Amino acid sequence: MWTMSCCGDNMLEKAQDRLTPQGALYRNLQHFVNEDGNYVFCRYWEPETPPRALVMIIHGAGEHSGSYMNVATMLVNQSLFVFSHDHVGHGQSEGQRLNVSNFSIYVRDCVQHINMMKYRHPDLKIYLLAHSMGGLVAIYVIHDRPDDIAGAIFIAPLVAVNPESAKPWKVFCTRLMHHLVPNMPLGSMNPHWLSRDENEVTNYYKDPLCYHGAMKVGFAAVLLNAINGLKNVLVTITTPVLILHGDADKLCDIRGSYIMYEMVASTDKTLKVFEECFHQLHKEVPDVVKEVYALIEMWLNDRLPLPK
Template identity: 55%
Template sequence: MPSNNCVIGSQGGTIAISVANERQKYIAGVIFIAPLVILNPESATPARMCCAKMLYCLMPNLILGYVDPRWLSRSQKEVKSFKNDPLNYHGPYRVRFTIQVLQAVAKLEKDLPTVTWPMLILHGEMDKLCDIRGSFLLYKVAASSDKTMKVFSKCFHQLHREVPNVTVEVFTLIGKWIADRLPPVE
């Protein structure tokens, strides 16, 4: 009997789709917060993709850039908290990591139509890190008969660390979604 629910965001969403799809009978449901499902076509142009692949062969440790913490949340308190937390990665993203992410996302296309587990997808309308069109694609293409999607207006990437009223709504929605799927108490 399935018993594993998980809340996943970003690149974890990419991984979760692949892993959960391989083990569907063990998955009771998955909750996504801004999953990375497709690449942003403005930044992942064919020319840039070709350059990234060449750089991977020549200089896999070349630094491509950093994530701007201001893209994570509208809450300045949360952005500051992210910056000051030594457990958060603040270093550069290198070509090697970028290529691995690109390869993982490319594999998702074939997995999406076979997704049958229940899912809740939450995404911020103003997310600059994970293209919201990926969440719409996941919702549209997944074969699951139990899927829910909510877009949070004017919100950024980390909905669980957004302004207080959004954070409360996110956790309330998640709690209700899980409670609605628990077996009745006898």
């Protein structure tokens, strides 16, 4: 069992009876305690052979680290040590569901987890693999810790919202209501926008760790503020990046990936667009998933030593 805390042994002792939102004891689960005292559930996938590098998976809004089992398996098969956690308010971590007072909390917790892994594996490079809102988090993580991140893979990063949601009057109303009625629901995400593979849509419906409720005004405003701050952040990024996006994505506008590709200062950057594909390229129809995995493997292998 791997339990880590930024708060010392006393905090760990108090975890003996602390329960996840699903009623499991944190003392039986891998977790760390963030700076706010929230318990953050973690997952680790370690290869049988000596790892070539570390890869942190950063999940998107409403999902959780367990949504990436297949991606993690693919990476582990490349002799990579994969780690991830459920953002606060997600999955098996504490916190109000799909709600956070400041976007920087997600970034701060990722940096804390990275520090933990650096301490345990000081000689290994760290790569990020981030999807959707996780991509937005990853951009800020790289900005905060550029020397710690050797490269990043983005799948449909949240850099621009879809045009319908980005209409000026809607943005104005969201910001206004954020101060008046932050808990007012805005509506739920259509799961059929995630993938053209109906099995994946069904899996999402049935996953009790995914959030199936409505997004609230307050959370939407937090995301908009983080997106608006990107214009001063993207230009500072020199880390190698691979950006993958489906041109039929109705959740994260593909224009954001074009903007990101143009603005990042990295001399090692690649953008691959998948025609007629939806939001979760790693859970698309089998032929697309196979191509996505092959691209990720090739990109990493070009930048890492061969497995021993």
